[in-house]
Amino acid sequence: MSCFSSATNTTTTTAPDPSKHVNYTVGMVLGVDDLTQEFAYLSGRDQWMARDLIGYGTVRGLKVATEIDSVKGPRVIVDPGVAVSPSGQMICVPSAQCAYLRDWVVEHAAGVKSAVGSPVASSITLYVVLCYRDCPVDNVPIAGEPCRSEDQLMSPSRVKDDFCLELRLPKVNPVLSSPPSPPSSPAELMFDSRAFQREEDAIRDFVDWFARIPVSSGPSTPLDQFLNAIRDGAQGWFSSPPPSSPLSDFMFGSPPGFLQINSADLCRYASAAMRLWVTELRPKWIVRWHGCAQSHFATDNGADEDCVLLAELTVPLDPVSPGTWTVPNVKVKVDDNARPYLVHLRMLQEWLMCVSRSASQIAPATLKLVNLDGPAARNLTDEQCVICNTGSGGIKLALPSTTTNDGRVIVIKRNTGGNAVDISAAATENIEAQNQTTISLNAQGKSVTLVANAKAKMWHVIANN
Numbered sequence: 001m002s003c004f005s006s007a008t009n010t011t012t013t014t015a016p017d018p019s020k021h022v023n024y025t026v027g028m029v030l031g032v033d034d035l036t037q038e039f040a041y042l043s044g045r046d047q048w049m050a051r052d053l054i055g056y057g058t059v060r061g062l063k064v065a066t067e068i069d070s071v072k073g074p075r076v077i078v079d080p081g082v083a084v085s086p087s088g089q090m091i092c093v094p095s096a097q098c099a100y101l102r103d104w105v106v107e108h109a110a111g112v113k114s115a116v117g118s119p120v121a122s123s124i125t126l127y128v129v130l131c132y133r134d135c136p137v138d139n140v141p142i143a144g145e146p147c148r149s150e151d152q153l154m155s156p157s158r159v160k161d162d163f164c165l166e167l168r169l170p171k172v173n174p175v176l177s178s179p180p181s182p183p184s185s186p187a188e189l190m191f192d193s194r195a196f197q198r199e200e201d202a203i204r205d206f207v208d209w210f211a212r213i214p215v216s217s218g219p220s221t222p223l224d225q226f227l228n229a230i231r232d233g234a235q236g237w238f239s240s241p242p243p244s245s246p247l248s249d250f251m252f253g254s255p256p257g258f259l260q261i262n263s264a265d266l267c268r269y270a271s272a273a274m275r276l277w278v279t280e281l282r283p284k285w286i287v288r289w290h291g292c293a294q295s296h297f298a299t300d301n302g303a304d305e306d307c308v309l310l311a312e313l314t315v316p317l318d319p320v321s322p323g324t325w326t327v328p329n330v331k332v333k334v335d336d337n338a339r340p341y342l343v344h345l346r347m348l349q350e351w352l353m354c355v356s357r358s359a360s361q362i363a364p365a366t367l368k369l370v371n372l373d374g375p376a377a378r379n380l381t382d383e384q385c386v387i388c389n390t391g392s393g394g395i396k397l398a399l400p401s402t403t404t405n406d407g408r409v410i411v412i413k414r415n416t417g418g419n420a421v422d423i424s425a426a427a428t429e430n431i432e433a434q435n436q437t438t439i440s441l442n443a444q445g446k447s448v449t450l451v452a453n454a455k456a457k458m459w460h461v462i463a464n465n
Contacts, residue, residue, distance in 0.1 A: 018044025047088030057340030
């Protein structure tokens with residue numbers, strides 16, 4: 001007669017490997033570790049799919065607002081809602097939550113003191129952050145050794161999904177990485193606003209950089225040069241050895257002036273740019289502690305992978321005594337422009353179909369064309385195409401500031417005549433190169449196409465014929 005083996009799997013303290021699942025065989029004795037491993041595998045694949053295929057951010061609800069309580073002063077309110085964390089955890093806030101800012105400032109006086117600095121600022125920035133948490137619940141009696149205390153006779157039978165809403169201070173000298181360890185005192189409550197959304201910031205920067213590349217009827221930049229220009233834009237992220245801490249930007253500067261895409265090549269070039277994003281850039285900018293191909297810096301805090309930024313608050317302060325402050329009864333500004341969010345597939349489907357229908361009904365745009373006869377001088381405002389006739393004298397054109405004309409394209413052509421067309425940039429701005437403030441069209445039939453780049457304070461020459 002045989003008997004069951006007493007050498008079953010025992011509970012371990014290390015986290016189970018989410019890439020493993022139990023290989024069930026006849027006669028196998030299952031222990032706690034086996035069931036825990038199977039759950040880790042199934043749950044891990046769900047999180048893996050969310051974080052790598054779908055993304056992270058607010059899914060619905062979680063609006064952040066502020067109001068003034070007549071007794072306790074300003075408070076921040078977060079509506080019920082759902083979010084996905086960078087680790088792929090689903091986070092549910094089942095009911096509205098609130099925090100009184102005056103109480104928070106008093107409780108975190110040491111951190112606030114560091115944040116106001118010297119000279120003392122009149123306000124501080126706080127970040128509203130939502131994090132995933134879980135908690136053990138539903139105690140049940142547990143069989144075991146005799147002579148145990150009452151608290152050892154019960155153990156939680158379930159683990160419940162939960163959440164944590166936090167107000168965080170930014171670092172005094174912010175960098176892209178998270179704090180090296182959780183704070184141990186209020187004075188250490190200094191976090192970087194980008195610590196838990198590096199990939200979100202990288203996505204926005206990459207798309208903004210790509211959108212600045214002009215699409216025209218001229219020849220496309222050769223594809224290999226185009227892709228190398230994107231790599232050059234990422235600069236230090238491709239250094240050897242790789243950087244040991246995150247850099248201050250993702251796509252540095254603006255696309256070089258020689259880049260352009262013929263409209264017929266746009267699909268092919270955009271597809272190539274997306275391949276480069278997937279295969280080379282995204283692996284450098286994600287923050288992963290879980291699943292396949294983990295990637296993070298030593299200075300990053302793993303706990304932040306379960307957190308999502310909801311909003312930034314600008315909180316006014318009034319001094320009470322040296323080293324202490326209070327929050328006056330005035331409106332607190334809420335800025336959620338940096339909040340990552342996810343739009344569900346049905347909305348994207350309807351939106352894309354509607355936009356494509358609407359776009360097909362839009363009449364072709366006409367350019368505002370101006371003819372100028374020299375001698376003349378003109379400060380350009382909303383002109384898009386300027387034809388210059390210089391038979392009777394030269395023409396001087398002053399370009400508008402790039403600050404209010406970002407992405408605008410102007411075409412200038414010298415049509416007839418023997419005098420030059422002189423084109424100058426606004427004060428403190430340049431044309432095509434640093435310290436070049438003017439260009440001239442010195443030959444009949446000569447033309448130039450310029451695009452404004454507000455970030456670089458420069459008009460780029462994208463065509464010169």
